[in-house]
Amino acid sequence: MSARIGxxxxxxxxxxxxxxQTSPIQRRFLxxxxxxxxxxxxxxxxxxQFRLAVKDNIATVSPNxxxxxxxxxxxxxxxxxxxxxxxxxxxxxxxxxxGALLVGKTNxxxxxxxxxxxxxAFGAVAQEGEQQAxxxxxxxxxSGGSAVAVATGEADIALGTDTGGSVRLPAAYTGVxxxxxxxxxxxxxxxxxxxxxxxxxxxxxxEVRPITELILGSGExxxxxxxxxxxxxxxxxxxxxxxxxxxxxxxxxxxxSKHPYPLKNLKFGLPLEYNITELSPSIRAAWSAAxxxxxxxxxxxxxxxxxxxxxxxxxxxxxxPAEASSNLAKYDGIRYGTRFTSPTESDxxxxxxxxEAQGNLYARARAAGFGxxxxxxxxxxxxxxxxxxxxxxxxxxxxxxxxxRRDFNRVFALPNPLLDKPESFELSELPExxxxxxxxxxTEVDFLLCPTAPMTAPKLEEVLSEEEKDPVNAxxxxxxxxxxxxxxxxAISVPMRVQxxxxxxxxAGLQLIGQYWDDARLLAVAEAVAGVVxxxx
Numbered sequence: 356m357s358a359r360i361g362x363x364x365x366x367x368x369x370x371x372x373x374x375x376q377t378s379p380i381q382r383r384f385l386x387x388x389x390x391x392x393x394x395x396x397x398x399x400x401x402x403x404q405f406r407l408a409v410k411d412n413i414a415t416v417s418p419n420x421x422x423x424x425x426x427x428x429x430x431x432x433x434x435x436x437x438x439x440x441x442x443x444x445x446x447x448x449x450x451x452x453x454g455a456l457l458v459g460k461t462n463x464x465x466x467x468x469x470x471x472x473x474x475x476a477f478g479a480v481a482q483e484g485e486q487q488a489x490x491x492x493x494x495x496x497x498s499g500g501s502a503v504a505v506a507t508g509e510a511d512i513a514l515g516t517d518t519g520g521s522v523r524l525p526a527a528y529t530g531v532x533x534x535x536x537x538x539x540x541x542x543x544x545x546x547x548x549x550x551x552x553x554x555x556x557x558x559x560x561x562e563v564r565p566i567t568e569l570i571l572g573s574g575e576x577x578x579x580x581x582x583x584x585x586x587x588x589x590x591x592x593x594x595x596x597x598x599x600x601x602x603x604x605x606x607x608x609x610x611x612s613k614h615p616y617p618l619k620n621l622k623f624g625l626p627l628e629y630n631i632t633e634l635s636p637s638i639r640a641a642w643s644a645a646x647x648x649x650x651x652x653x654x655x656x657x658x659x660x661x662x663x664x665x666x667x668x669x670x671x672x673x674x675x676p677a678e679a680s681s682n683l684a685k686y687d688g689i690r691y692g693t694r695f696t697s698p699t700e701s702d703x704x705x706x707x708x709x710x711e712a713q714g715n716l717y718a719r720a721r722a723a724g725f726g727x728x729x730x731x732x733x734x735x736x737x738x739x740x741x742x743x744x745x746x747x748x749x750x751x752x753x754x755x756x757x758x759x760r761r762d763f764n765r766v767f768a769l770p771n772p773l774l775d776k777p778e779s780f781e782l783s784e785l786p787e788x789x790x791x792x793x794x795x796x797x798t799e800v801d802f803l804l805c806p807t808a809p810m811t812a813p814k815l816e817e818v819l820s821e822e823e824k825d826p827v828n829a830x831x832x833x834x835x836x837x838x839x840x841x842x843x844x845x846a847i848s849v850p851m852r853v854q855x856x857x858x859x860x861x862x863a864g865l866q867l868i869g870q871y872w873d874d875a876r877l878l879a880v881a882e883a884v885a886g887v888v889x890x891x892x
Contacts, residue, residue, distance in 0.1 A: 386478045387494075387503035390426045391459035392417075400456065403574070405565070407447075407455035408510035410463055410501050413556070414440035414545040415447055426457070430547050431465040431475035434692040434724035444545025445584045446514060446556050453569065453576045458510055461500030465726045466683065467516055467549040470524060470832040471818045472499025474728040481815055482529055482860065483507060492812040492860050495525030495832075498559070502529040505559045512569070513559040518549050519671050520807075520836025522557030523848040527807035527864025530850045532885065533559050534566050537872050538843030539591040542584035550678035551589070553671075553840050563849065563882040567611060571875055580606065580874065599772040605875035615886055616879040619653030624766055624800035628664050629835055635810045637853040638863050642806050645851060645865055645888045649804075652887065657798045659766045663758035667838040670759070672830055673739050673752035674841075680736030683729070688720025695723045728826065760842040767870040768799040802880060807848040807864030808832055811855060835866060845874040849885035 389411045400406070409415055417425040417439070428440045447457070464474040471493040472480035480499035481491035483506070494503045498515030502525035505513045515522040517535040526533025534557055541556040548554055558566045572578030580600070584590040591599070600606040625646060630639070646656045686692040694716065725733070739748040764771050809831065821828055839846040848864035855861055865888055869877035 404454040405511040408504040408513040411460040445542035464497035472496040495528035517557040528812035530862035544586040550675040599872035615883040624659035670752040670755035676732040676736030803868040
């Protein structure tokens with residue numbers, strides 16, 4: 356399938372104009388916000404209140420609708436540059452009821468499509484560092500603005516969306532915590548969709564504890580895990596939530612413990628397929644050091660094999676663009692989005708349904724409204740859904756997705772509560788070279804431990820130069836985050852210090868992946884692991 360994606364790369368690049376948007380390195384210093392609440396409108400924080408930044412593809416209502424610069428929901432796109440949502444996303448309402456004070460809407464890759472937060476109509480997002488913008492490092496994507504808002508202390512909690520790693524990758528690049536919950540736990544109502552079967556609302560913070568308090572509950576506030584949203588068809592039902600939680604630890608253990616979760620006797624799996632050639636030597640060394648540190652504290656570290664994950668990235672970049680091409684079809688300048696009319700084209704002709712006028716408007720609107728990366732993925736998705744390519748691409752990608760999910764279910768000690776029976780296992784399916792602890796079957800572990808990204812944050816000028824040469828190369832950044840997304844599993848990135856040979860941020864992410872709905876224990880263990888690997892931070 357990787358070869359097929361390579362052939363599709365040429366198809367997309369031939370059809371997308373090389374004309375770029377206005378220089379991405381511009382506008383404000385770090386450019387993490389698209390719109391902000393005026394400081395005069397922000398009250399003094401009281402007990403149990405916190406500052407919340409929201410990714411600009413999540414609907415919000417301005418606290419003060421009369422202000423000159425109200426909060427918009429732009430998705431980082433010219434198509435929605437001035438859009439003000441008449442309603443609010445469920446997750447924003449839930450957090451407001453728990454003390455959130457909205458400080459602004461954060462910058463992102465357009466419609467969540469990107470790995471460096473440079474594909475945006477509002478200028479690239481940068482990390483803190485040198486004063487010259489061209490020397491700055493990538494903030495990751497697509498939730499780069501949310502990550503920078505947390506890293507700079509402008510927000511205590513930030514919301515992002517994670518389709519294939521868009522919360523965890525920025526967290527790794529900026530040295531903060533990024534959590535993607537199990538698919539179906541957090542409501543997606545009010546989130547502008549990219550790929551419905553993959554989109555997940557995630558949270559970012561400087562530490563794990565604030566995220567844990569929101570997910571599991573703190574004081575009188577109920578945990579987000581227990582709240583079903585009837586407005587979201589992908590929200591897990593109340594009965595299913597209770598059933599899943601009854602098979603897991605830490606959901607009903609009372610007040611959150613002030614002591615770290617004991618790591619002794621926990622079994623962490625090191626996926627053999629994640630030790631790829633493209634992995635930075637500094638990150639490989641930090642990963643190994645973190646594993647050794649956990650082992651010294653009594654944890655068990657064992658190799659595991661996830662054979663199908665080597666095809667996960669290719670499958671993702673078939674499935675996600677296919678769903679995106681459908682979701683973005685409504686942005687035509689007639690029903691949704693800014694209308695880009697020509698001086699010779701009358702509104703009357705369009706409104707009267709004249710086919711040629713509507714077709715011209717549709718083409719003009721999508722050409723002017725969408726950026727290059729969005730166009731590229733729409734083209735890729737439309738092709739894979741065509742009758743000529745459906746069998747060879749989309750259906751095979753869905754099969755790979757099922758195999759990826761099966762591989763995860765086989766290595767976790769806990770069963771997937773959504774399955775009626777455990778996954779079966781055929782030893783013959785594994786290569787003879789795979790050195791597993793138990794030759795009679797796959798090693799069963801509590802969590803998987805791996806890097807969040809194969810490299811540290813590159814400089815923005817390097818990112819933009821590479822985007823000009825071969826924009827599809829950026830897809831490689833998602834290689835470690837996509838598998839958990841395809842399987843709908845909870846995953847979290849915690850900061851990990853690395854020793855770099857060249858000038859860099861010195862930060863990377865250590866990712867922990869858990870079984871479905873094991874979010875509560877994953878957060879508890881992640882907090883303990885972060886305390887261990889972050890001792891030198």
